Amino acid sequence: MANPFTQAKKQIMNASKKLKLNSETTSKLMIPDKFHTFWVRIKLDNGRRVKFRGFRSQYNNALGPYKGGIRFHPEETADTVLALSAWMTWKCSLVGLPYGGGKGGIICNPKELSNSELERLSKQYAKKIAKHIGENVDIPAPDVYTNSQTMSWMLEAYESKMNISSPGTFTGKPIELGGHLGRIESTGLGVAISIREALKNLKIKIKGSKVIIQGFGNVGQNTAKHLEKMGSKIIGISDSSTGIYDEKGLDIKKLIEYKNSGKRLIDYKNYKKISNEEILVKKCDVLVPCALENSIDNHNAPKINAKVIAEGANGPITTEADKILFKRSIIVIPDILANSGGVIGSYFEWLMNRTGENWDVKTYNKKLDMMITNAFKKVFEKYKKIKTENMRNVSYMIAIERVVNAMKLRGR
Ligand code: GLU
Numbered sequence: 001m002a003n004p005f006t007q008a009k010k011q012i013m014n015a016s017k018k019l020k021l022n023s024e025t026t027s028k029l030m031i032p033d034k035f036h037t038f039w040v041r042i043k044l045d046n047g048r049r050v051k052f053r054g055f056r057s058q059y060n061n062a063l064g065p066y067k068g069g070i071r072f073h074p075e076e077t078a079d080t081v082l083a084l085s086a087w088m089t090w091k092c093s094l095v096g097l098p099y100g101g102g103k104g105g106i107i108c109n110p111k112e113l114s115n116s117e118l119e120r121l122s123k124q125y126a127k128k129i130a131k132h133i134g135e136n137v138d139i140p141a142p143d144v145y146t147n148s149q150t151m152s153w154m155l156e157a158y159e160s161k162m163n164i165s166s167p168g169t170f171t172g173k174p175i176e177l178g179g180h181l182g183r184i185e186s187t188g189l190g191v192a193i194s195i196r197e198a199l200k201n202l203k204i205k206i207k208g209s210k211v212i213i214q215g216f217g218n219v220g221q222n223t224a225k226h227l228e229k230m231g232s233k234i235i236g237i238s239d240s241s242t243g244i245y246d247e248k249g250l251d252i253k254k255l256i257e258y259k260n261s262g263k264r265l266i267d268y269k270n271y272k273k274i275s276n277e278e279i280l281v282k283k284c285d286v287l288v289p290c291a292l293e294n295s296i297d298n299h300n301a302p303k304i305n306a307k308v309i310a311e312g313a314n315g316p317i318t319t320e321a322d323k324i325l326f327k328r329s330i331i332v333i334p335d336i337l338a339n340s341g342g343v344i345g346s347y348f349e350w351l352m353n354r355t356g357e358n359w360d361v362k363t364y365n366k367k368l369d370m371m372i373t374n375a376f377k378k379v380f381e382k383y384k385k386i387k388t389e390n391m392r393n394v395s396y397m398i399a400i401e402r403v404v405n406a407m408k409l410r411g412r
Contacts, residue, residue: 002318004083004293010319012086015396018389025404028412032082033066034058038128040106042120052121056104056129057085058138062406065136066102067092067343069143069172070125070150072118074109080293081105084143087314088343090399091336095375097347102138104129110145122150123157130161135168135354141346142172144292147218148184152177168353171346178353182364183345188222189365190341190372191312194333195223195286196230197376198308202331204285207231212282212306214238215290216259219312219339223288224252232286236279240291241266243279281305289316296321304330311335326390334392336399337375344371 009030016026040054055078058066068088081103089101106125110118132138142151151170155177158169173179199206209232213220216239224234233249241264244250250271258268266273280287280296283305289295290312296304301321309325310333311317317325317332325332348364351357359367383394 002294002297002320003079004315005079005086007315007319008083008086011392011396012400014393015400018393018397019401019404021400021404025407028407029060029400029403032057032059032085033061034132035078035082036129036132037078040121040124040128042117042124044117045114053107054105054125054128055081056132056138056140057081057102058132059085059101059103060089060403061100061138062403062410062412063089063093063100064098065100065134066138067097067099067141067346068101068103069141069342070104070106070146070154071143072106072108072110072121072145072150074107076105076107083293084314087336089403090396091340091343093402094336094379094395094399095340095344095371097343099139099343099347102140103143104140105143118150119153122146122153126154126157127161130158133158133169134162135166135350139168139346139350140170141343148172148174148179151179168350171349173349178349180345180349180352180359180361180364182361182368183349184218185222185226186345186364186368187219187339187342188224188312189226190344190368191219191223191288191290191310191338192226192230193341193369193372194338194376195227195232195288195308195310197373197380198310198331198333199286201380202308204307205231208233209285210235210283211286211288212236212279212284213288213290213312214243214276214280214295214316215292215313216255216265217290219342220288220290221252221256221259223290223310223312225256227286228252235284236274236282237265238276238279239265240276243274243276244268244271245274245279245282246271286310288312291316294318296325298324301325302328304328306330308333310338312339314339322390322392332391333376334395337372337379337391337395340375341368341372344368
């Protein structure tokens with residue numbers, strides 16, 4: 001399995017070369033400002049005491065406070081967190097947010113923990129990082145296997161430890177604690193918007209376009225929902241149990257309800273099942289990987305049968321696969337652009353927490369649409385002009401240049 005931080009560093013090297021950055025600047029871009037690792041100790045429901053490894057990477061804050069999610073995952077590693085925090089730095093920069101990049105995580109299997117164990121784990125984690133975060137310092141959010149409930153517990157632990165009220169320290173909160181209704185769908189909506197823009201530029205009609213979505217959690221579901229609204233036909237989806245496929249289009253509304261009742265797609269009766277490997281290489285107009293890192297590698301990249309790939313997940317395509325796809329003229333909308341709706345939504349929430357404003361969902365979604373559409377335009381124009389680089393490299397060049405300029409201005 002490719003090491004995500006090695007990939008992230010390769011991507012930085014590549015962009016640095018294109019930007020003709022000197023070696024000192026390039027090496028500064030390849031190390032985090034700070035990396036915290038610690039034990040998170042809790043008592044299980046049966047009284048046994050256990051400890052989990054926790055991380056928070058604060059990658060670069062030249063553009064503003066560190067920003068990025070916290071994930072709970074059994075296969076979490078320090079290098080995954082580092083890579084994800086670098087990607088957050090470029091993501092925030094690319095779409096023009098006043099943020100740097102960060103990321104956190106705990107090595108644990110949340111599916112094996114009870115609700116009260118998860119509460120203790122979340123609170124203990126927040127206490128451990130409390131003195132390193134804050135609404136002007138580092139602002140965590142949900143990521144894989146964490147959600148608005150996790151943010152509520154963390155906010156509670158943070159505020160009580162620091163003896164302050166500071167809802168803007170966490171985003172992705174529930175409405176009652178200062179969250180926004182738009183945030184739940186914002187990542188998926190953003191993915192759909194980026195696909196709409198790509199298809200428009202490639203002169204492919206969105207109406208009737210065939211889409212396959214790998215991963216059917218929050219991002220996959222909302223991408224499907226919004227693409228369907230825009231006229232696409234979702235012909236395949238998958239979760240970790242199986243893929244399901246129907247040339248005529250799937251009933252997304254029913255499938256979302258089914259999935260959110262805690263069931264797995266393998267137990268869904270009506271559709272043809274196909275394996276997780278097979279679904280990725282089925283013919284379609286748009287393929288949207290929304291699961292974890294490294295789903296598309298040098299083994300399956302030669303077999304991908306899509307015109308466009310939009311990275312709903314972070315890092316689903318390896319560097320080698322990227323090259324293969326570019327040679328095969330498959331357009332890849334990179335994660336730092338395609339899934340930036342999540343952090344843009346977080347930014348709106350943070351702004352509202354600080355100003356006391358409250359936008360309705362329509363306003364929220366319209367502003368989100370504008371930000372992603374503008375970022376897309378900027379990337380696509382340069383991509384068309386350069387020709388020899390894929391959209392990821394072009395996005396990196398734009399994003400890294402902005403960070404480097406900010407570092408220079410600060411005299412770093
Ligand atoms: N975890 C999301 C991401 O990777 C959102 C981060 C945030 O809202 O800060 O983009």
